[in-house]
């Protein structure tokens with residue numbers, strides 16, 4: 222079965238927008254796990270515009286499922302992850318000012334850098350996953366870094382599937398088959414949603430974990446809105 226890791230970046234975005242502590246990130250993470258999610262994902266960015274580095278520490282004692290920390294392995298990020306020792310670190314080659322993740326690693330160009338970083342996390346007992354486009358050559362190079370998993374970057378699939386192009390799954394299926402053959406575990410994420418997740422998960426062999434944030438939090442708003450509006454109306458009677 223594929224595990225669902227809920228990315229709670231957007232909860233932190235909402236909290237930060239008022240400068241206070243509503244919604245409380247730790248309570249949300251506790252509830253998300255209570256509701257059955259099998260993991261919590263955060264992606265602290267260098268500007269801390271949503272998840273703050275302190276959040277990563279505050280979450281550590283309450284994440285009883287898989288704790289996945291994503292980010293670009295700059296020194297500050299590596300130190301944070303090594304101090305916290307989550308279940309998994311997902312390496313993402315973010316540009317400093319990227320609005321969101323927009324590319325996977327070039328595992329050929331960055332082979333020696335990634336190999337060093339993966340070894341450092343391995344020494345600390347942390348599983349490493351590499352965020353990747355569905356490119357067979359790059360996946361062959363990924364295994365040489367020593368990483369245990371790859372995370373397939375699903376934005377291209379999500380966009381094409383939304384336009385009705387189901388063929389967009391093909392490179393992901395081929396990538397998953399190759400990764401399995403090479404002994405790499407398979408995660409996936411970015412722009413997965415209630416609309417596309419079932420099709421994606423049904424077609425990708427050996428999909429271990431998906432991390433979903435942006436759409437899941439938006440869907441939680443849509444699906445919860447009627448209930449909350451009615452609760453307010455009731456209080457105003």
Ligand SMILES: CC(=O)[C@@H](O)[C@H](O)COP(=O)(O)O
Pocket residue numbers: 228230231264266291313320321322352410411434
């Ligand atoms: C690696 C990945 O696809 C997600 O972590 C995504 O980047 C979410 O980050 P933001 O919430 O900052 O958009």
Ligand SMILES: NCC(=O)COP(=O)(O)O
Pocket residue numbers: 228262291372409410411412413432433434435436437
């Ligand atoms: N690794 C992907 C992730 O954590 C969530 O991405 P998104 O659902 O916010 O696009």
